[in-house]
Amino acid sequence: MDRNRELRIYMKAAYAKFDDGSGRHLSEDEMIAFCQERMAAPERETARSHLVRCGECLQLFKDARDFFDPDREGEPAVGDVEIRRGWKELSNHIRADEATVALFGRRKGAFVYSRASLALAASVLLAIGLSAFLALLWSQERQERLQTQKAVEQLQTSRQELLSRIKELEQSTKQTGLSNDERLKLESEKARALESQLAALNQPQTNIAEYELLQGSGPRGSAAPYEIKVPPSARSLALKIMPDKPEEFASYIVELVDRQNRKVWKSERLPLDPGGSLIIGFPRAFLSEGKYRLRLFGWKGNTTQMVGEYDLTLAFSR
């Protein structure tokens, strides 16, 4: 019958798709009565005519037959020894269950706890456990509340600073008479810089020097590579890239090659962070001073596409 595996799958699908299996389903009691031929003849015919068309009822019919049919040829018998062993296991299990000790008792003639005293002991234990749990919960909530308050205060201060900076910027652009587009560009650059400062404020201080590779800085063929001067205090450096169309690719591949075009580092399947940027970090000791080229590829499905190239000059201040 296993040769019909594919046919069985398709027949089930055809059955489900094309056959309505109409008529009322049989309840368990009705099915048992049907199997045991305890149904009146007209009801039996109605049940049969539904049964041969309804997969659900057919399964129930099989289950009922499996349960109620007597021994079939070739089936192993269940001996008295196994039944006695089964009973011993079950009664031990029930005794071990505290809720039924009062009914069975521990051993013959042993003291049997009254149900009331068991119930009382259980209630006391429950009450103690609940109180301890509530106390712990309360203490945790209090701590969380204090931490949240502190974070909110910090955010509010940063927000005030950001607003006053934006105001300053507006005033200064009015004075210099820049066009709207230029003003917007400057504002967004400043806002981005301030955002990263704000983000840095909320991050634990770990001596990371961050550099943003703006579109157009040190592109291939340009005379001016991006200059990265890592201060002495920075133990690592982070390169931040913001692709123009963040929604275009599912993830990115980044390659770093030296001036001999040897691959120094590569990472694949890097997603953008919620801000739409890619941050690549290196420990200070990982790179030596010199010229590098960073290549960015977008990855979608099974294809990759180059998105940008950035020429970098790395120097470590002493």
Place this chain on the structure above:
Amino acid sequence: MDHPDKTTEELIREIKRELNMEENFRQLFERHYTQIHRFFHRKGFSPEDCRELTQETFLSVYKGVKGFRQESPFENWLFSIAENIWRSELERRKARKRDAPLISLDQQDTSDTDEFSPLAARIADPAPDQLDRTIEKEKLQKLHEALQQLPEQMRRCTELRIIHDFSYKEIAELMKISINTVKAHLHQAKKDLSERLKPFFGEIEL
């Protein structure tokens, strides 16, 4: 192990009234152990699993007997419990299969091929393409048409045999026909279906 003194209903009544619980429940256990064990054996479980599932059934009976209203026979209720335990066990096993450990798509897999290439490159796209869908639809349609060509009784016998894996005897009892008639129907159905469906499904066995 037979205790003709009390009927099952009498045992249940006394258990519900907490009279001589252990002895009454033991009698009930001995009376129905074989039936329940046999049920799980017929569902294809190993002897060890049959014992465990039978225990689980009786434990449920013990915990729920006070709520049993005796409106239908005790055996019907027992069947319901055993069936639920069977279905729960099937679900549990299916869930265990679904939670199988994940394999990285990037790892090299040399288990069944000479190619040294990442798994991801060799795992088929789960979304079938348009051609696969068309072929699938056509096969389904051809199958449905071939089945509809069969006389109704022959078709029902075929469905019971292939989809529900019924034996000749079970089909005969359900359809209220003789076993020889069932065999004749299936023999003819095999001929007709093979003629129409061999290019799609290969050799058919009934």
